Amino acid sequence: MALTTEVDDAARETELEELGGSKAARKPYWLVRAISIVLILALWEVVGRQVSPLFMSYPSAIARAAVQLTASGELWGAFLSSMETLTLGFLLATIAGVLLGLLIGRYRYVDAATDWLVNALYSTPLVAITPLVVLWFGLGFSAKLFIVFILAIFPVLINTASGVRNVPSQLIDVGNAFAASEREIFAKVILPASLPYMMTGIRLGIGRAIIGMVVAEFFTAINGLGALIIKYGNQFETAAMFVPILCLMLMGVVYTAIAIRFEHWVAPWRHTEDE
Amino acid sequence: MKQIDVATTASVPNRAGEAPRLSVSNVCKAFRIRKGASQPAALLQVLKSISFEVYNNEIVSLIGESGCGKTTLLRIIQGLIHHDSGTLLVEGQPVTGPGRDRGFVFQQPSLLPWRTAQENVEFGLELQRMSATDRAARARKLLQLVGLGDAAEQFPHQLSGGMQQRVGLARALAIEPALLLMDEPFSALDAQTREVLQKELLRIQAETHKTIVFVTHDLDEALYLSDRIIVLGARPGGVKEIIEVPFGSNRPELPLLRGDPRFQALRSRIWELISNRPTL
Ligand SMILES: Nc1ncnc2c1ncn2[C@@H]1O[C@H](COP(=O)(O)OP(=O)(O)O)[C@@H](O)[C@H]1O
Numbered sequence: 314m315a316l317t318t319e320v321d322d323a324a325r326e327t328e329l330e331e332l333g334g335s336k337a338a339r340k341p342y343w344l345v346r347a348i349s350i351v352l353i354l355a356l357w358e359v360v361g362r363q364v365s366p367l368f369m370s371y372p373s374a375i376a377r378a379a380v381q382l383t384a385s386g387e388l389w390g391a392f393l394s395s396m397e398t399l400t401l402g403f404l405l406a407t408i409a410g411v412l413l414g415l416l417i418g419r420y421r422y423v424d425a426a427t428d429w430l431v432n433a434l435y436s437t438p439l440v441a442i443t444p445l446v447v448l449w450f451g452l453g454f455s456a457k458l459f460i461v462f463i464l465a466i467f468p469v470l471i472n473t474a475s476g477v478r479n480v481p482s483q484l485i486d487v488g489n490a491f492a493a494s495e496r497e498i499f500a501k502v503i504l505p506a507s508l509p510y511m512m513t514g515i516r517l518g519i520g521r522a523i524i525g526m527v528v529a530e531f532f533t534a535i536n537g538l539g540a541l542i543i544k545y546g547n548q549f550e551t552a553a554m555f556v557p558i559l560c561l562m563l564m565g566v567v568y569t570a571i572a573i574r575f576e577h578w579v580a581p582w583r584h585t586e587d588e
Numbered sequence: 589m590k591q592i593d594v595a596t597t598a599s600v601p602n603r604a605g606e607a608p609r610l611s612v613s614n615v616c617k618a619f620r621i622r623k624g625a626s627q628p629a630a631l632l633q634v635l636k637s638i639s640f641e642v643y644n645n646e647i648v649s650l651i652g653e654s655g656c657g658k659t660t661l662l663r664i665i666q667g668l669i670h671h672d673s674g675t676l677l678v679e680g681q682p683v684t685g686p687g688r689d690r691g692f693v694f695q696q697p698s699l700l701p702w703r704t705a706q707e708n709v710e711f712g713l714e715l716q717r718m719s720a721t722d723r724a725a726r727a728r729k730l731l732q733l734v735g736l737g738d739a740a741e742q743f744p745h746q747l748s749g750g751m752q753q754r755v756g757l758a759r760a761l762a763i764e765p766a767l768l769l770m771d772e773p774f775s776a777l778d779a780q781t782r783e784v785l786q787k788e789l790l791r792i793q794a795e796t797h798k799t800i801v802f803v804t805h806d807l808d809e810a811l812y813l814s815d816r817i818i819v820l821g822a823r824p825g826g827v828k829e830i831i832e833v834p835f836g837s838n839r840p841e842l843p844l845l846r847g848d849p850r851f852q853a854l855r856s857r858i859w860e861l862i863s864n865r866p867t868l
Pocket residue numbers: 619620621632634652653654655656657658659660661
């Protein structure tokens with residue numbers, strides 16, 4: 314989230330400069346943010362030390378555990394395993410979601426045939442089927458892959474379809490007026506016009522993919538960051554348990570930031586239009 | 589953009605013997621409309637037996653009240669809507685659908701927001717499968733023609749409304765259409781920008797010798813720009829009268845033209861035609 318605000322600040326500043334505003338208008342938001350981070354960490358450190366290490370940990374203890382887990386190679390192994398599941402599952406979900414979304418958004422019959430199913434599945438908290446998936450696929454890689462896939466595909470699919478449906482009819486008219494074929498209209502108008510929606514779907518899909526990955530790893534509990542959390546949770550090593558949790562947080566932040574950057578890059582007009 | 593200079597004949601009203609660029613005869617159009625979901629469809633007769641011709645190098649305006657069917661007629665000429673009956677010929681060929689022998693400038697600029705000004709102008713050329721270098725060269729030339737030589741790399745959201753309309757005009761001109769169709773292209777602009785663009789359009793027409801059908805509901809605009817004005821009546825829209833505009837090809841700017849007694853006479857004549865209900 315921090316990254317979004319920074320981008321917005323930057324946009325506002327260029328606007329001001331263009332209008333002849335001075336740099337003095339720049340507010341020290343970053344300073345406030347830095348102070349807030351330091352204060353919260355300090356508070357956590359102080360309060361955390363008062364509580365039994367069984368129930369809670371604190372930054373310095375977590376840092377020590379992180380060093381240990383990194384040195385032993387355990388964290389890195391779990392991280393790689395998780396990344397493998399996440400990246401592959403998410404990639405497959407994105408490809409399938411975009412393709413299906415394009416079809417559903419463009420062809421009313423495909424939409425009519427599938428919308429009830431899509432809506433039903435999207436509304437179901439699909440992590441609920443994890444035990445079933447484990448029954449189907451066993452405790453291995455494919456079960457985790459499937460759960461990541463099934464959780465991430467719907468936001469991508471639904472947003473892509475609504476992107477295709479929301480292409481302004483004026484722009485389709487331009488294609489028609491210039492005697493473009495259906496294929497050319499699809500490639501030169503509909504696809505680029507719905508790209509920003511796809512990116513939004515992809516960004517929302519990432520969050521769900523990470524949730525799916527962790528839940529699947531809880532269940533299979535063989536490897537990955539989720540398994541690491543279960544392991545140290547069961548051993549009551551709370552500080553060590555926090556390390557993979559923070560790792561997951563970092564993954565979410567980084568992935569989302571990349572997705573947001575990509576959204577801006579893909580559709581720069583969308584972020585200046587409404588100012 | 590090689591074309592025979594026929595500017596000298598522009599003000600000659602008698603075009604007998606010359607083949608028209610556009611020939612519209614007895615075109616009718618009705619829309620099927622439903623007031624409510626349960627009600628049966630009713631027919632809304634929008635255009636009734638429209639006939640007129642447009643000759644080489646002319647600017648012809650279609651004028652009429654809002655809702656009288658101007659956009660519908662223009663879209664029929666472009667081939668975006670089918671007409672119910674009658675004939676439409678562009679350079680002698682019947683209109684069966686959209687074609688790149690006609691260029692269209694929309695009421696809203698309708699630029700593709702992910703393309704730069706230049707890439708927008710290249711849109712029709714891409715569809716014609718022109719090579720990238722030729723496309724770029726042509727687009728640059730046209731942007732220069734519409735006064736946007738410096739804005740080629742700008743995206744639509746970085747351009748003002750007037751500049752966007754200029755890009756729209758360049759995009760339509762790029763495919764070198766036999767006929768340029770413009771649907772109230774300046775109506776969404778502020779008065780000052782509108783006057784500038786009206787003047788620019790006359791300059792561009794003088795340079796390119798395009799044949800233009802221009803839809804407007806603005807009397808002054810029609811009188812300033814046109815060689816002829818086709819006045820459409822209210823629903824169903826039929827041709828009420830076709831008015832020859834006598835100011836020639838080297839007309840003074842609009843504020844000066846307004847002082848011309850002929851301008852005032854024609855203006856009140858058209859105003860009467862538009863505002864009077866048909867006496868049946
Ligand atoms: N696709 C359509 N379906 C039904 N009615 C339409 C459609 N397009 C236009 N109309 C109706 O036809 C009439 C003429 O519209 P239009 O050609 O846009 O008028 P103008 O451009 O002169 O303002 C209006 O009453 C409008 O409501």
